[in-house]
Amino acid sequence: MQTISLGDAGPITLDIARAVVEAQDHLSAIDAATGDGDHGINMAKGFRLVLERLGDRPFDLRQGFATIGDTLLGDIGGSMGPLYGSFFTEMSEALNGRDTLDRDGFLAMLRAGEAAIVDLGEAKVGDKTLIDVLTPSRQAFERAAGSGADFAACLAALRGAAADGLEATRDLVARLGRASRLGERSRGVLDAGAASCELILRTLADGLTRHLAGQPG
Amino acid sequence: MNRVINDPNQVTEDSLAGVLRAHPDLLTATDHPRVLRCAGPATSRVGVVTGGGSGHEPAFLGYVGPGLVDAVAVGEVFASPTAKSFHAAFxxxxxxxxxxxxxxxxxxxxxxxxxxxxxxxxxxxxxxxxVANDDVASAPADEADRRRGVAGEILMWKAGGARAAEGADLDGVIAASRKAIDNTRSIGIGLSACTIPANGKPNFSIETGTMEVGIGHHGEHGIAVLPVAPAREMAGIMLEKILADLPFDGEEVAVLVSGLGATPLMELYLLYGHVDEMLRARNVTPRHRFVGNYFTSLEMMGVSVTLCRLDGELDRLLRAPARSIGLTVAGS
Known part of the structure; x- marks a missing residue:
């Protein structure tokens, strides 16, 4: 059974935060096409605070996710603060009492995060939101696990589904959030929340895959 | 763009500091840096809270005061306050x-x-x-739960705040607030874009010589882009949309004309004159009149018109004394 210690996986939190900070302009540019162009700014602001708060002290993945959750809920408003804040908080709580992460533990964690976002945002697949990345990603992981694939192969399936889900938002018409005011005019561009979700899931999957391959750096 | 700011990422904090220094008689800081409360001793009654993004001043903090809102949660520019801010305001x-x-x-x-x-x-x-949903341009009437809240929120706060001051219980305050917003309709016309300071450039555009009918408070697209029309025609376009949405015939109303930030007060009064005249021609009597920059969108040029159909209770609640940055009613 492929497992990763939560302590070893802790620095993946930093990978995620740095990836979001670096993508600031990219995410804002996507958001500007249909929203108010501040998605990258708000996300980067939140994850910069995460980097400051995590500092140089050692932390495991559960603590890292808890810090992301607290920071987004406490300091980043808008829609993304509560959505991603709840996502990371619930994922962190799903890790309570564990020292390691394996395939089934990851799936349980992802399900908990997804449930928090669905409960709060009430978005469904097809509404052109981050759910169009998150739900197919979780489903792909679940299918792969169901067919007996190992953790690394499940993460690869998740990564592929996240990328496909993001690209699929291009042809959707927004039904929720600020872009929904555009109706048909929202078709033809990616969804900004879906883009940040793909980035977060990809960075998480990449980090875990590296650890599974024994190459954490 | 030339602005009166320091760090574009700190405009909300920096502006709050100025507000607190300018209005110590009205507003007091709290333990939460993004929550302000009404100055002075708290009286025993139902609390009224609002909150929203910055950049709409005097909304939202400008409606904190006696007879109005008790505490406000302040968000980043054009972004909702956090859950923790709303919680602290509660x-x-x-x-x-x-x-x-x-x-x-x-x-x-x-x-x-x-x-x-x-x-x-x-x-x-x-x-x-x-939840205010007075903007008729943001969704059709049969999808009213998707409509945005705009300047009509002020009348909701006034009614709810006055009812709380009268000593009503929570159900009573909620009922009065809901009645106010259910009888209120708004629409805006945008004449130029605005820029979130931290973004540095506008994320939407309104071509010179055109106006966007039904524009949202954050530049959300409206229902039509038309050549800029004379004020008389703007008034007609806006009233047509609002009056078709609620039967206003033969009623008394409150009228609120708000600038969106960069349109001169002179022009707001000019527009009000046409609105008033057109309403009276339809046997709708403006009983309460508000003209000014009540609910803005940074430096957007443009105007919004809000009508609230009155009954005896709403008339009484709007007449009740209140004091705040954005709205002061002497009482009568």
Whole structure:
């Protein structure tokens, strides 16, 4: 059974935060096409605070996710603060009492995060939101696990589904959030929340895959 | 763009500091840096809370004061306050009789308020909400729950705040607030874009010589882009949309004309004259009149018109004394 210690996986939190900070302009540019162009700014602001708060002290993945959750809920408003804040908080709580992460533990964690976002945002697949990345990603992981694939192969399936889900938002018409005011005019561009979700899931999957391959750096 | 700011990422904090120094008689800081409360001793009654993004001043903090809102959660420019901010505002406003949270229909505000209400319930604070959806241009009438809240929120705060000051219980405050917003319709016309300071450039555009009918408070697209028309025609276009949405015939109304930030007061009064004249021609009598920059969108040029159909109770609540940065009513 492929497992990763939560302590070893802790620095993946930093990978995620740095990836979001670096993508600031990219995410804002996507958001500007249909929203108010501040998605990258708000996300980067939140994850910069995460980097400051995590500092140089050692932390495991559960603590890292808890810090992301607290920071987004406490300091980043808008829609993304509560959505991603709840996502990371619930994922962190799903890790309570564990020292390691394996395939089934990851799936349980992802399900908990997804449930928090669905409960709060009430978005469904097809509404052109981050759910169009998150739900197919979780489903792909679940299918792969169901067919007996190992953790690394499940993460690869998740990564592929996240990328496909993001690209699929291009042809959707927004039904929720600020872009929904555009109706048909929202078709033809990616969804900004879906883009940040793909980035977060990809960075998480990449980090875990590296650890599974024994190459954490 | 030339601005009177320091760090573009700190405009909200920096502006709050100035507000507190300018209005110590009205507003007091709290333990939460993004929550302000009404200055002076708290009287025992239902608490009224609102909150929203910055950049709409005097909304939202400018409606905190006696007879109006008790505590406000302040968000980043054009972004909902956090769940923790709303939660802190509920705690500031609660005096054991519950809190009415009166806010506008935006995805972020809805989520943050929903989370904050749950947090408050753990403290034993009862919070009921009314979500303003007065913007007729933001969705058709049969999808009114998708409509945005705009300047009509001010009349909702006034009615709810006055009812709370009268000593009503939480149900009574909620009912009055809901009645106010259910009888209120608004629409805006945008004449130029605005820029979130941290973005540095506008994320939408309105071509010179055109106007966007039904524009949202954050530049959301409206229902039509037309050549700029004379004020008389603007008034006609806006009233046509509002009056078709609620039967206003033969009624008394409150009229609120708000600039969106960069349109001169002179022009707002010019428009008001046409609105008043057209309403009277339809046997609709303006009983309460508000003209000014009540609910803005940074430096957007443009105007919004809000009508509230009155009954005896709403007329009384709008007439009740109130004092705040944005709205002062002497009482009569």
């Amino acid at each position: 705690r500031e406003a609660d005096r054991g009789q519950g809190v009415a949270c009166l806010y506008g229909n935006y995805a972020g505000d809805n989520m943050n308020v929903k989370m904050a209400v749950k947090l408050a319930a753990k403290d034993g604070i009862q919070v009921e909400t009314v």
